[in-house]
Amino acid sequence: MLLPVADVLGATQLAEARRLLDQAEWVDGRVTAGHQSARAKRNRQLSEDSEAARRLGDLIVGALQQNALFVSAALPLRVFPPLFNRYEGGESFGTHVDNAVRQVPGTPHRLRTDVSATLFLSQPDEYEGGELVVEDTYGVHSVKLPAGHLVLYPASSLHHVRPVTRGVRLAAFFWVQSMVRDDGERTLLFDLDHAIQELGREQPDHPSAVQLIGVYHNLLRRWAEL
Numbered sequence: 691m692l693l694p695v696a697d698v699l700g701a702t703q704l705a706e707a708r709r710l711l712d713q714a715e716w717v718d719g720r721v722t723a724g725h726q727s728a729r730a731k732r733n734r735q736l737s738e739d740s741e742a743a744r745r746l747g748d749l750i751v752g753a754l755q756q757n758a759l760f761v762s763a764a765l766p767l768r769v770f771p772p773l774f775n776r777y778e779g780g781e782s783f784g785t786h787v788d789n790a791v792r793q794v795p796g797t798p799h800r801l802r803t804d805v806s807a808t809l810f811l812s813q814p815d816e817y818e819g820g821e822l823v824v825e826d827t828y829g830v831h832s833v834k835l836p837a838g839h840l841v842l843y844p845a846s847s848l849h850h851v852r853p854v855t856r857g858v859r860l861a862a863f864f865w866v867q868s869m870v871r872d873d874g875e876r877t878l879l880f881d882l883d884h885a886i887q888e889l890g891r892e893q894p895d896h897p898s899a900v901q902l903i904g905v906y907h908n909l910l911r912r913w914a915e916l
């Protein structure tokens with residue numbers, strides 16, 4: 691499932707993010723790339739242990755925990771501390787698949803990347819190109835969202851970032867280990883949750899509502915790994 695999540699960051703948080711990023715020091719983006727993707731990656735990144743990356747990462751993870759759509763779609767078990775990238779002057783990231791397992795920096799923990807996320811931090815009119823292009827079984831999807839919006843997609847997808855030919859594209863990217871590893875099962879739960887919410891709004895006293903909620907939780911119990 692490829693899903694846009696609107697307004698993860700509000701205007702004040704976005705302004706704070708941009709202020710921190712404007713003062714930050716950028717390094718070659720290949721520091722966090724795997725073997726294959728290092729050859730395709732041309733951009734810059736905030737150093738993972740920088741103060742700006744930590745503060746911004748906390749801001750984003752905090753906002754995600756409050757975001758009902760993100761939680762319903764990703765069913766997060768662990769969220770990788772967000773990384774930040776910057777593309778300009780024709781920089782791009784060729785077609786690749788994200789590494790399946792990542793070491794969480796500064797901890798003994800590893801995270802299985804089930805869901806990939808990109809949070810746009812520049813407005814679409816600030817740069818030309820820079821679309822995130824994701825391939826799945828339904829075709830090729832080109833994504834360029836307003837600043838503060840996020841896109842979620844299966845980490846198993848081939849994807850690339852088109853060259854940024856004007857301006858600067860700033861974004862956060864990270865991965866989620868989901869309680870439900872399989873994208874198909876996660877999508878079924880998301881659709882069911884959505885239908886239950888709708889039913890709750892339209893027919894709050896409908897006797898089937900409680901039964902459907904029971905089905906949701908019993909499927910989650912069957913599929914969740916903690």
Ligand code: NI
Nearest residue numbers: 786787788849
């Ligand atoms: Ni990637």
